[in-house]
Structure formats: structure tokens, C-alpha cells
Amino acid sequence: MSDGTTGTGTPPSRRALLGWGGAGLALGAAAAGGAVAAVTGGGDATATAAASGAAVPFHGTHQAGVATAVQDRLHFASFDVKTGDRAELVRLLKDWTRAAERMTAGQAVGEGAYGGLAEAPPDDTGEALGLKPSRLTLTVGFGPSVFDARFGLRERRPAALVELPAFKGDNLDPARSGGDLCVQACADDPQVAVHAIRNLARIGFGKVAVRWSQLGFGKTSSTTPEEQTPRNMMGFKDGTRNISGTDTAALDEHVWVSGKDGPAWLAGGSYLVARRIRMNVETWDRTPLQEQEDIFGRDKGEGAPVGRARERDEPFLPAMLPTAHVRLAHPDSNGGARMLRRGYSFTDGTDGLGRLDAGLFFLAYQRDVAKGFVPVQRSLAASDVLNEYIQHVGSALYAIPPGVRDEDDWWGRALFS
Numbered sequence: 001m002s003d004g005t006t007g008t009g010t011p012p013s014r015r016a017l018l019g020w021g022g023a024g025l026a027l028g029a030a031a032a033g034g035a036v037a038a039v040t041g042g043g044d045a046t047a048t049a050a051a052s053g054a055a056v057p058f059h060g061t062h063q064a065g066v067a068t069a070v071q072d073r074l075h076f077a078s079f080d081v082k083t084g085d086r087a088e089l090v091r092l093l094k095d096w097t098r099a100a101e102r103m104t105a106g107q108a109v110g111e112g113a114y115g116g117l118a119e120a121p122p123d124d125t126g127e128a129l130g131l132k133p134s135r136l137t138l139t140v141g142f143g144p145s146v147f148d149a150r151f152g153l154r155e156r157r158p159a160a161l162v163e164l165p166a167f168k169g170d171n172l173d174p175a176r177s178g179g180d181l182c183v184q185a186c187a188d189d190p191q192v193a194v195h196a197i198r199n200l201a202r203i204g205f206g207k208v209a210v211r212w213s214q215l216g217f218g219k220t221s222s223t224t225p226e227e228q229t230p231r232n233m234m235g236f237k238d239g240t241r242n243i244s245g246t247d248t249a250a251l252d253e254h255v256w257v258s259g260k261d262g263p264a265w266l267a268g269g270s271y272l273v274a275r276r277i278r279m280n281v282e283t284w285d286r287t288p289l290q291e292q293e294d295i296f297g298r299d300k301g302e303g304a305p306v307g308r309a310r311e312r313d314e315p316f317l318p319a320m321l322p323t324a325h326v327r328l329a330h331p332d333s334n335g336g337a338r339m340l341r342r343g344y345s346f347t348d349g350t351d352g353l354g355r356l357d358a359g360l361f362f363l364a365y366q367r368d369v370a371k372g373f374v375p376v377q378r379s380l381a382a383s384d385v386l387n388e389y390i391q392h393v394g395s396a397l398y399a400i401p402p403g404v405r406d407e408d409d410w411w412g413r414a415l416f417s
């Protein structure tokens with residue numbers, strides 16, 4: 001297998017094509033440092049890392065793509081496992097891990113996209129050649145259905161990994177819900193994220209099939225509060241009170257599964273809730289500004305909570321409508337529940353009735369869904385005035401294993417060992 005550096009008959013890595021090949025190690029380390037700065041540093045470091053197209057380290061205690069700085073683009077895919085052979089599934093997870101190591105470092109999959117046997121299709125599909133690593137992160141998850149009888153994993157199913165309850169107003173499409181495995185690909189370049197999912201799906205041909213996938217074009221939450229807060233498709237700042245990627249105390253309390261929570265294989269991992277939430281943007285755009293602000297409990301320009309001046313001022317919940325989104329979602333209204341939001345806006349063309357098929361692909365990581373998403377969504381589903389403008393049309397839940405520690409480790413090793 002090629003190491004991704006240039007040589008006769010060997011396809012160059014994306015990094016090599018950028019002129020990084022010879023000094024790959026030194027520059028790779030610098031790029032990783034930039035990515036670390038993106039996670040731990042200030043806004044300037046984040047902006048620099050994004051602009052430089054740096055690589056985010058793949059190996060670590062936790063998977064990248066949860067607490068690491070949120071990139072601007074998403075390709076999320078949910079897969080059904082087609083093989084009934086446990087060994088084949090393990091082989092796939094190992095192959096996926098090795099390919100993910102390469103792609104997140106800006107290298108082509110396997111022997112690359114050209115230069116190999118003319119009689120065989122290339123290992124890599126090629127559309128990311130010449131592009132920077134673009135802070136690509138690949139995050140894998142296991143859905144409840146993978147713990148059925150097929151792979152002998154019944155005893156290993158986390159007690160907390162139960163199907164989400166039905167919520168008032170849900171209009172879920174089974175074709176956009178569920179799945180045995182997921183891969184969240186985030187990057188600053190959409191082509192890099194799409195290339196990653198395409199190549200993982202290709203490696204999995206015959207063993208897994210994409211059940212549904214979702215592209216996202218603008219982050220709606222960040223883990224870097226020192227950055228400018230992004231705006232959602234309703235024009236409001238979204239993610240102001242999200243968990244910061246540097247707030248280790250909050251991450252330990254609300255996001256990472258601990259050894260005490262069980263099962264042991266999931267320690268250092270998390271749970272991911274994905275919801276495709278359609279917005280009726282045409283109706284929203286005809287709603288008066290005051291009403292829009294009352295619905296969220298924040299103003300549209302600054303993003304300040306009702307009665308306050310600045311975005312980061314502490315919300316005073318009694319000043320908001322009892323049905324305001326922020327009042328209902330706030331931890332004080334939900335027994336202290338918090339989650340790390342990492343969603344993206346989407347626009348998937350039109351719906352045939354002249355309306356944009358647009359909305360929020362809501363992604364939230366948490367330590368326990370029963371104490372995070374479920375109580376908050378119950379309260380939102382029952383009373384949120386925002387419900388007049390939105391509808392949940394897709395839903396999935398996954399257990400997110402801990403990070404891949406080194407080159408000998410692989411996604412899900414502790415689960416299958």
C-alpha cells in the first residue's frame with residue numbers, strides 16, 4: 001500500500017500535490033498542531049486552521065468530530081449491514097479505519113486514484129486529489145439494530161441505547177430514519193466530505209448499503225464560543241449556549257460516557273441523536289420580526305435573550321413567553337439537561353409544491369439520551385411555538401464508540417473483542 005508520497009507509478013497524496021510530500025512529517029505535525037489549536041485555542045487559531053486546510057488528528061481518546069471544532073460542511077450517512085457474517089463486519093470496520101486514517105490526513109485511499117494496475121479500478125475515486133485535508137473528521141456510530149441476533153452483540157447492547165420514543169408532532173419517514181451504522185463526515189470543503197463517504201461506501205460494497213444520507217452546508221452550532229456564532233435558516237444565531245469543546249468539566253458531565261455508566265466498551269464514547277427537521281421557511285418569512293423573536297426568546301440581530309443586551313448574557317427565563325423555544329430548552333426547565341449540538345442547515349431542492357425542502361439537520365451528542373435529548377424534546381414537542389414552523393421528518397440514534405488509539409486499533413475493537 002502506498003504511503004501517499006510521490007514516486008514513479010505511485011499516486012500522490014492530496015498533501016503531496018500541495019507540495020508537502022517531501023516534508024510530510026514536519027508539516028503534518030504542524031497541521032496537527034493547527035488542528036489542536038482549533039480545538040483548544042482562540043478564534044484566531046480556529047480561523048487560521050480552517051483557512052489553512054489543516055488536518056485534525058484521527059487518533060485519540062475520543063473520536064474527532066464530537067468536541068473538536070465544527071467544520072462548515074457535512075455529509076452524514078446511515079448504513080444497513082447486509083452481511084450476516086460477524087467476521088466480515090469486523091473486517092469492514094478495520095478497512096474503514098485504515099481508509100479514514102488516510103483520508104483525514106489528506107491522503108488517497110489504498111494505492112490511490114491512478115498509477116496502479118490498468119486492468120483494475122483504482123482504490124480511490126479521485127475527486128479529492130489536490131484538495132487540502134480541510135479538517136476532515138470521520139466519526140462512526142452503532143445503531144440499536146446492530147445489536148440484534150445477527151452479530152452476537154445482544155449482551156453488549158448499552159442499556160441506554162433504546163429506540164427513541166415517539167414525540168408529539170413527529171412525521172418520521174422510515175426511509176430517512178434508523179440504520180445499523182453511521183458515519184459523520186465533516187470538513188471545510190464539501191468535496192472532501194463527500195469523497196470520504198463515497199469511498200467508505202465503496203469499500204463496504206456488498207457488506208453495507210447506504211440507507212439514507214444527508215448533506216449539510218452551514219453549521220448551526222459550534223464548539224468554539226470565541227468564534228462568531230453561526231446562524232440557522234431562520235436567520236437566528238444558533239448554538240450560543242452550546243457546550244464548548246474546551247469545557248472538559250461539561251464534556252465529562254454531559255457528553256462522554258464514563259466507565260461507571262457502562263458498558264465498558266463505550267467508555268470515552270457518547271450517544272448521537274440525529275433528527276432531520278424540516279422548516280416551513282416560506283411561512284416563517286411572512287412572520288413579523290417581533291413574533292419571530294418571541295418564538296425563540298432572543299433578538300434577531302444581537303442574539304441577546306429577552307430583556308438582556310448582549311448575546312452571552314444569562315437568559316432570564318421568566319421574561320420569555322412560557323412557550324418560547326429557549327425557555328423550554330434551557331437546562332433549568334429540564335432538570336439540568338445539556339447536550340453538545342453540532343447540527344447543519346440543509347436545502348435539498350424543492351418539494352414539488354414550490355416550497356424549499358430546507359431545514360436543520362439536528363445532531364446532538366450526549367452521555368445519556370434519557371437525561372439529554374428525550375426530556376428536552378418532550379418539552380419542546382408539547383409546547384414550543386416554533387412547532388408551527390417545523391416538523392421532524394427523520395430520526396436516528398447511535399452509540400458512538402471511543403477514539404481509535406493508534407495504527408493497531410480500529411473502530412469498534414472493544415465492542416467486538
Ligand SMILES: C=CC1=C(C)c2cc3[nH]c(cc4nc(cc5[nH]c(cc1n2)c(C)c5CCC(=O)O)C(CCC(=O)O)=C4C)c(C)c3C=C
Pocket residue numbers: 232234236237238239240241242275277279296298315325326329330331339359360362373376377380390
Ligand atoms: C431537543 C433538542 C432541540 C431541538 C430539536 C432543537 C431544535 C431547534 N432549535 C432551533 C434554534 C435555536 N435553538 C436554540 C437554543 C437551544 N435549542 C436547544 C435544543 C433543541 N433545539 C437547546 C438545548 C438550546 C439552548 C438552550 C439554552 O441553554 O438557553 C437557539 C438559541 C441560541 C442557542 O443557545 O443556541 C436557537 C436560535 C431550531 C431552528 C430548531 C429546529 C429547527
Ligand SMILES: [Fe+2]
Pocket residue numbers: 325329
Ligand atoms: Fe434549539
